[in-house]
Amino acid sequence: MRPVRLGMVGGGSGAFIGAIHRIAARMDGRFALVAGALSSDPARAAASAAELGIRSYGDFAEMARAEAAREDGIEAVSIVTPNHLHAAPAAAFLRAGIHVICDKPLAATPEQAHEIAEAAQASGARFFLTHNYCAMPMVREARALVAEGALGDIRVVQAEYLQGWLADPAKGKQAEWRTDPARAGAGAIGDIGTHAWQLAQFVTGQTPASLSAELSSMVPGRAVDDDARIALRYGSGTRGGIWVSQVAVGQENGLSLRVFGTKAALEWRLPDPERLILSPKDGPARVLTRAQDRSASYRTPPGHPEGYLEGFANLYRDIASIIQGDSSFADRVPGLDAGLSGMGFIAAAQASSARGGAWVEVGP
Amino acid sequence: MRPVRLGMVGGGSGAFIGAIHRIAARMDGRFALVAGALSSDPARAAASAAELGIRSYGDFAEMARAEAAREDGIEAVSIVTPNHLHAAPAAAFLRAGIHVICDKPLAATPEQAHEIAEAAQASGARFFLTHNYCAMPMVREARALVAEGALGDIRVVQAEYLQGWLADPAKGKQAEWRTDPARAGAGAIGDIGTHAWQLAQFVTGQTPASLSAELSSMVPGRAVDDDARIALRYGSGTRGGIWVSQVAVGQENGLSLRVFGTKAALEWRLPDPERLILSPKDGPARVLTRAQDRSASYRTPPGHPEGYLEGFANLYRDIASIIQGDSSFADRVPGLDAGLSGMGFIAAAQASSARGGAWVEVGP
Amino acid sequence: MRPVRLGMVGGGSGAFIGAIHRIAARMDGRFALVAGALSSDPARAAASAAELGIRSYGDFAEMARAEAAREDGIEAVSIVTPNHLHAAPAAAFLRAGIHVICDKPLAATPEQAHEIAEAAQASGARFFLTHNYCAMPMVREARALVAEGALGDIRVVQAEYLQGWLADPAKGKQAEWRTDPARAGAGAIGDIGTHAWQLAQFVTGQTPASLSAELSSMVPGRAVDDDARIALRYGSGTRGGIWVSQVAVGQENGLSLRVFGTKAALEWRLPDPERLILSPKDGPARVLTRAQDRSASYRTPPGHPEGYLEGFANLYRDIASIIQGDSSFADRVPGLDAGLSGMGFIAAAQASSARGGAWVEVGP
Amino acid sequence: MRPVRLGMVGGGSGAFIGAIHRIAARMDGRFALVAGALSSDPARAAASAAELGIRSYGDFAEMARAEAAREDGIEAVSIVTPNHLHAAPAAAFLRAGIHVICDKPLAATPEQAHEIAEAAQASGARFFLTHNYCAMPMVREARALVAEGALGDIRVVQAEYLQGWLADPAKGKQAEWRTDPARAGAGAIGDIGTHAWQLAQFVTGQTPASLSAELSSMVPGRAVDDDARIALRYGSGTRGGIWVSQVAVGQENGLSLRVFGTKAALEWRLPDPERLILSPKDGPARVLTRAQDRSASYRTPPGHPEGYLEGFANLYRDIASIIQGDSSFADRVPGLDAGLSGMGFIAAAQASSARGGAWVEVGP
Known part of the structure; x- marks a missing residue:
């Protein structure tokens, strides 16, 4: 098309x-x-x-x-x-x-x-x-599980989005406009809180009716919030919380969602995005992966994790550079030698095994 | 360009x-x-x-x-x-x-x-x-660490590549040619063993001089190896091993590398590709992430893990379909409602916090 | 003594x-x-x-x-x-x-x-x-790190204690008195919330000045709280939260503490009690173990994790039973055969290695 | 008794x-x-x-x-x-x-x-x-799973036992006799290899018929093996491996066992001893915990992990010292103040919740 x-x-x-x-x-x-x-x-x-x-x-x-x-x-x-x-x-x-x-x-x-x-x-x-996170495969699967009733009635929802990169006074273009009320409108609750808010809604299919919030500005002189803790009440009786922070040092991009129902719970964390933990009320937790994803959101088969494509693309990017005359990274791109070495490995392994595990030299 | x-x-x-x-x-x-x-x-x-x-x-x-x-x-x-x-x-x-x-x-x-x-x-x-795995960012960083001597002299190297998808007799195009000696040449040692072999060489910069191997065919009737355990001797005195299997049920794509030197060790696992564990002989292990990567192999800043781009691309793919008339997945793509809901969240959070945590309704 | x-x-x-x-x-x-x-x-x-x-x-x-x-x-x-x-x-x-x-x-x-x-x-x-959790070794080390200023000024503290065992109406002696206001006084906030409250104080050395709470009873007919979300303000400007739940299905005993300072953060989780994650503002996270613990709270050397003693005690318990005439579990206690088998293993391994990896039968 | x-x-x-x-x-x-x-x-x-x-x-x-x-x-x-x-x-x-x-x-x-x-x-x-490790609860459960056929026919078994504490020439009583051939008999294969050997047999119920080994001494001057890689053949056609090392820096006590059968696989690791991963050939992996253990090997209910008893014992040990006149550690043992603080927390949480989340001071 x-x-x-x-x-x-x-x-x-x-x-x-x-x-x-x-x-x-x-x-x-x-x-x-x-x-x-x-x-x-x-x-x-x-x-x-x-x-x-x-x-x-x-x-x-x-x-x-x-x-x-x-x-x-x-x-x-x-x-x-x-x-x-x-x-x-x-x-x-x-x-x-x-x-x-x-x-x-x-x-x-x-x-x-x-x-x-x-x-x-x-x-x-x-x-x-x-809202890109709701398009990640295991998030889509999480939504499907809630929708089909795998969790029973939802009781408690907790979303977190923790970053540490604004722990000091803003420096640099990205940090500056994000901490300027005129350009950003809000601080952490706008920049990352809306992601957490949308993610919780996307997966549970429920919208909170009211909230109670405590917004703080931890960095001296900062004019927007950089840490917030928000309690949520849903019309259905569900209770929840959102905690966001941009002064959480050591946290690169700690988005997570936990949903507890009457029958089961699920947990998803962005730093480990391939795994969705489904914990039934009784019996062991199950580690769902893309092999269980039903949203057709992957480009690779189960055996090939997120990031696989980017690794592959790194090779192609370096190859393009080499072809176009920039050999800075030529030594990190495998070539004929790697291929011949692999063939030598195969041959030696087959020969050694055939000879009862005898030590065999690996040819060039 | x-x-x-x-x-x-x-x-x-x-x-x-x-x-x-x-x-x-x-x-x-x-x-x-x-x-x-x-x-x-x-x-x-x-x-x-x-x-x-x-x-x-x-x-x-x-x-x-x-x-x-x-x-x-x-x-x-x-x-x-x-x-x-x-x-x-x-x-x-x-x-x-x-x-x-x-x-x-x-x-x-x-x-x-x-x-x-x-x-x-x-x-x-x-x-x-x-050999795409050697282009993954933390693998490149692993190589840089070895090259600069962070591990001291290398003593022991262990590479594993475990999959379970060939645990039954081959069915389907991918499985069939990979278990046909005429088309594949070798079984697991060729298909995935060469990856492990190359990965170990790429990171350590050393090539084994000889090996001792035990190749097995676990599935009845299979004409190529599907499980292999290979001991390695390096000229330098380093010892190592490669274990590959395609009958390791439950393993989707379990590639890993562990390198032990006189000063420190490192460990990388494909199912958790963003983290490289560097363990000094004394003192606590360090969890290196892309924030420590020096190979310029990322397209996103530290706060945005591998798989982030693919999630984003999922949105774009669905949007293209919607624009071109296929609305099957329209309900999973956020639109104006999500935007207005987020604005309501921001306003309510600011109002509640300003009123000492009072419960505030979230407007539409 | x-x-x-x-x-x-x-x-x-x-x-x-x-x-x-x-x-x-x-x-x-x-x-x-x-x-x-x-x-x-x-x-x-x-x-x-x-x-x-x-x-x-x-x-x-x-x-x-x-x-x-x-x-x-x-x-x-x-x-x-x-x-x-x-x-x-x-x-x-x-x-x-x-x-x-x-x-x-x-x-x-x-x-x-x-x-x-x-x-x-x-x-x-x-x-x-x-309050037994504050006596766990890595918790004591966490406190020492805060006390010596490794985290800088504390900004944000989050304690969680999640259990799922009261997700249904109380059944059994333990559940009954814990959900009876007359005998327990409070629900989750008393039974497990006080642990989280004490743990946060013990590690940070700070006591919150005021709090804002939302207590819920999720199970129909329950007379005490079983889920609570509490925001904390410290006199020092530190902000924090406590989230406790006893309806969090799938959670066995999910106690955790996260503390974020101006210089570093730390995280401890009861389900993984041997590891304390110390994340400096810049540079990789460090995984502290008992090898770094300075509180003299271990009975075993670093190489022997918590639970090691209980495994050992299981053997002794079974041995006592056997000696006293109950042989129900005799088959799970290693004896002479295991010892001779191990000696056979040692001898065969030495012989095979001496003979260049030749396959050697393992004697009895 | x-x-x-x-x-x-x-x-x-x-x-x-x-x-x-x-x-x-x-x-x-x-x-x-x-x-x-x-x-x-x-x-x-x-x-x-x-x-x-x-x-x-x-x-x-x-x-x-x-x-x-x-x-x-x-x-x-x-x-x-x-x-x-x-x-x-x-x-x-x-x-x-x-x-x-x-x-x-x-x-x-x-x-x-x-x-x-x-x-x-x-x-x-x-x-x-x-052989104390075979008495750890999840190991006993692993054995029960194999015995009841949950894994089908066993194909591949891999045991590892990695330590780093002998990476340097022996110093101290423990290290010295363990690296002295006269007193120890063998090096790593005896000291920890026999544990791995016994563990694999205990769980699978099978004994290897023959082996092929490569034993090394990595530390200059050492008279016993400190790294070994051993391939195993079982009479049943099962293949396996044991890898032990005492020069694996950064490894405190890395004992692990992986067993792959025709129907499912299981994995257990000493550093995370409470979790036994059972991976069926199809469908998601299951994380078994003591809640699934059937060997009656625990002293605590599911919600209370290994190490819980030792934490509790730490309190008792300190209390005994205090009672007997040694107050060195009195400040780390909770007393009346902690109790009153907890009561203040409960009261404030109940009051705030009753007043719609209003901020309430925490009394002494």
């Missing part, structure tokens, strides 16, 4: 999440990135676009107009700017009839969120929010 | 490793797949090529000739056929001056390996073997 | 915690159990005492009087009754000048707690409360 | 395994240690015996004679001397009709083993060998 023509707003060179979106869009060959307003700095936008070989715009409004007018214009746009810059481009593209793929959280303020909602409701185009 | 023009031999629809190679080649945008001889069955080859939108050949020899003659012909070719079909195409492309990226093991027989070696030595083109 | 003469109140046959106290008292030979009022049912008390070979009393008051009067009377008494029966015996023994070792929580009501406090303050004897 | 009267040969002050045997014998109150020949140095023997309050002998032969003659003489004796000193006392006590509990391996030489075997066969007394 023909790839979907994609544009991007934000994500110029040096950006974090823009590069992630591009890899994700490219991985299955279902999208072709063709246009972008990659930076608010026109020179940087143009340079980034040239590097990617795509049409460049200095401004998202112009891009929405121009692309909507082209026969071969973009069908969808990824918005990967800081939170306070989601609403204006999202609304512009939605009004131009172009599908929007927007990074989370929705916006920095309720007013901005409202602007997106109005534009989305008036548009024939779709709006997608990249 | 312009993508490298890539061809593929094997890997038609239904193949396993061909699809993996394509994703890996696509992930960083450094390759453009433009031609293929995807199957020995011409109709299937043509259909698979059409699906991918690439030039199709019924035969690798013709492909090598034709592509070498084109101005815009392929610069490299991936060979992803069963082991006994590596040598002929590899030699043909090498002779045509086209770089070869070949799946492991090198070949099914020493004669075939020799054919490749001769062609490679005579060619100006390069030959690459996809 | 002469063992301390010990008495016990409660802990008759069939009791859980009484048996635990007796094993703990016996393990190092520092106590000799000599007297008891083991049950409120005099016949059961007498039978239990006879089985243990100790002096029996039908009543703790009489026991306190009589033992205090004896030259060879008890020096200390363990009180292992349900919560509402701690105060009266504790006060009686304290008034008699006998040291008290009391199970937690202190009492079922504030009035009972007050009675103990008054008696303790008036007595020359000591009062000990068996 | 009356305790069995026990003697001990070896195990004087400073010994490692003697102290372990004493704790194990004491834990359940089934033995009373009453006599010993605790050291070959008569003064040290007498001092050690005095400390334990038992009858002292300067010589095992005299002890065997004297105890056999007493009405209240020992019924069993624990022999906890180095390997080369097992045979003479074992034979002496067996001939005197006294049961022998002997540390492993059986002896340092085949001749010594023979001496024990002859004495045992001629004696009415029993001979026990303390």
Whole structure:
């Protein structure tokens, strides 16, 4: 099937999440990135676009107009700017009839969120929010288990999202806008708390009715929350909690979800994303893996874990560099010698075994 | 930089490793797949090529000739056929001056390996073997640690590669050729043993001088080994072992490496690929993660584990399907409602915290 | 040194915690159990005492009087009754000048707690409360690390204690009194919450100034809390949380503590009690084990984990049974055959290695 | 039941395994240690015996004679001397009709083993060998699972026992005799290899028919093996391996067993002794715990892990010291303050919850 023509707003060179979106869009060959307003700095936008070989715009409004007018214009746009810059481009593209793929959280303020909602409701185009964790295979399986009643009635839900990278005063572009109330809207509860909130809802299918929160700013001078502990009440009687922190030193990206029902419990942790623990009320816990996943979310068979593709891609990336003249990493890419060595290993192993385990030299 | 023009031999629809190679080649945008001889069955080859939108050949020899003659012909070719079909195409492309990226093991027989070696030595083109595990980030870091002497002198090396998927008589295309001596050349020692062999060499920088092996065929009627235990002697006095099995039920893809030196030890396990355990002779073990990796092998910052990209790509894949009219999975892709719910969560958390933890309803 | 003469109140046959106290008292030979009022049912008390070979009393008051009067009377008494029966015996023994070792929580009501406090303050004897988890070796090491400043200033503390065994309406003696407000005083927060509360204080050396709590009763008809989520504020600015549940199905005894400071974090989990994870703000996490413990709390060297002694004791218990005529388990106790088999193994291994790995039969 | 009267040969002050045997014998109150020949140095023997309050002998032969003659003489004796000193006392006590509990391996030489075997066969007394790991609860459950056919036919068995404490030239009493051929008989294969050998047999119920071994001495000047890799053939067609090392730095006591059958596999690791992983050929792995153990080998209910008793005993040990006048550790033993603090916690939690999560001060 023909790839979907994609544009991007934000994500110029040096950006974090823009590069992630591009890899994700490219991985299955279902999208072709063709246009972008990659930076608010026109020179940087143009340079980034040239590097990617795509049409460049200095401004998202112009891009929405121009692309909507082209026969071969973009069908969808990824918005990967800081939170306070989601609403204006999202609304512009939605009004131009172009599908929007927007990074989370929705916006920095309720007013901005409202602007997106109005534009989305008036548009024939779709709006997608990249809560990416809910697309991880074992999370999808967790949701399926809850939905089919494997846990019984849900009693207690606990989501955590712990990071340590903001334990010191913000330094660097990523940290700065995320701790600036004007650009981020909120601190940890917006940046990672919304992931935990969405994950819990996605898996349980339930939305809390009310909450009790304690937000703190641990780093002196910080104007947004960086640690929060939130108790949740669901209409159904379920109770839950969300704990988020960005001052949890030693935690790289500690997202986790635990759900306890009347019949069984499940636990999933991002640092060990391939395993979903299902604990029946009686009997031993079961370690579900992709072999049990029913969501068709894997590209590899059970024996090949997440990260396998990235390892493979590392080889291909190095090979491309070598082919194009950069041999810096040639020594880490296996070649003929590795192949011949493997053949020598096979031959020696077969010979030794045939001779009752005698020691056999491994030939070249 | 312009993508490298890539061809593929094997890997038609239904193949396993061909699809993996394509994703890996696509992930960083450094390759453009433009031609293929995807199957020995011409109709299937043509259909698979059409699906991918690439030039199709019924035969690798013709492909090598034709592509070498084109101005815009392929610069490299991936060979992803069963082991006994590596040598002929590899030699043909090498002779045509086209770089070869070949799946492991090198070949099914020493004669075939020799054919490749001769062609490679005579060619100006390069030959690459996809021992993909050695490109995983923490494996590269392991190698760097050994190389800089962090382990002291290496004393003992143990590599294991355990799978359970061949515990029963072979059924299905993948299992069948891998247990056929004519097509595979060897059993577990070739299919996965060469990975363990290469991994141990890659990390330690040492090659065993001799070995003592015990190869077994556990499944009645199987003509190749499916369990092997191999003792290794290195010239340096280092001792080691390789244990491989494809009848190890319950093991999905249990590749691991342990290296013990005079000063420290390290351990890496594929099922937990993000963590490299470095154990000094005295003092506590250290859990190294990508934050300590120095090989520039990650696409994401420390806080975002392997598998993160694939989760993100799952969202993009589903979004492409929705945009192109297939709404089967629309309910698992977050949209405006998720965004508004997140905004409601942020507002309620801020309000409750400001009011001393009072319970606050979460608005829509 | 002469063992301390010990008495016990409660802990008759069939009791859980009484048996635990007796094993703990016996393990190092520092106590000799000599007297008891083991049950409120005099016949059961007498039978239990006879089985243990100790002096029996039908009543703790009489026991306190009589033992205090004896030259060879008890020096200390363990009180292992349900919560509402701690105060009266504790006060009686304290008034008699006998040291008290009391199970937690202190009492079922504030009035009972007050009675103990008054008696303790008036007595020359000591009062000990068996918060046993704080005596586990790696917990003691955790406390030492905090005390020496390894974590910097403490910012966030999270304690959890999750159990699933009360997920259904109470059945059985242990469950019944623990869910009866009159006998237990509180539910999960008393039974296990006080452990989490004490553990957090013990390790951090800080006491929360105030708290915000949400207590729930998940099981229909239950009169005490069985799930609670409590936010903590410390005077120092530290924030924390306690989450306890006894309806967390699949959790056997999920006590854990995480402490995050400005310089490092630590994590300890009861299901993996030998490992204490120390995560510096920069650099890899360190897995501390008893080899790093400085509290002299182990009876075995680093190479021999917790549980090792119990395994050894299992052998001795079975051997005692065999010697005394009960051979039910004789087949699981190794004897001469195992010894000769091991000698055969050694001899064969030496012979094979000397003969270049030749296969050698293992003699009898 | 009356305790069995026990003697001990070896195990004087400073010994490692003697102290372990004493704790194990004491834990359940089934033995009373009453006599010993605790050291070959008569003064040290007498001092050690005095400390334990038992009858002292300067010589095992005299002890065997004297105890056999007493009405209240020992019924069993624990022999906890180095390997080369097992045979003479074992034979002496067996001939005197006294049961022998002997540390492993059986002896340092085949001749010594023979001496024990002859004495045992001629004696009415029993001979026990303390392969303690086979008495750990989940190991017993593993054996039960194999015996009932849960794994199907066994195909592959792998036992490992890795330690790092002998990575340097021997220093200290324990290391010295264990690396002295005259006293130990063998190196790693005797000291820990026999444990692995026995464990594999105990669980599978099968004994290897032949083996192929590679023994190495990694430490310069060492006269016994310190690393060994042994391939095993069973008569049944089962294949297996044993890998032992005492130069595996970073490994404290890495004993493990993996068994693969036609229907399922199981894995047990000493560093995580509470969990037994049962992996069916199809479907998710199951994490068995003591809740699934059927061997009645626990003293605590499922919710209370191995090591729990030792933590409890730590409290009791400190309490005994305090009672007897040593207050060094008084600050780590909870007392009245901890009890009152817990009561304050309960009261505050109940009050806050009743008032809708309002922040409540925690009273003293």
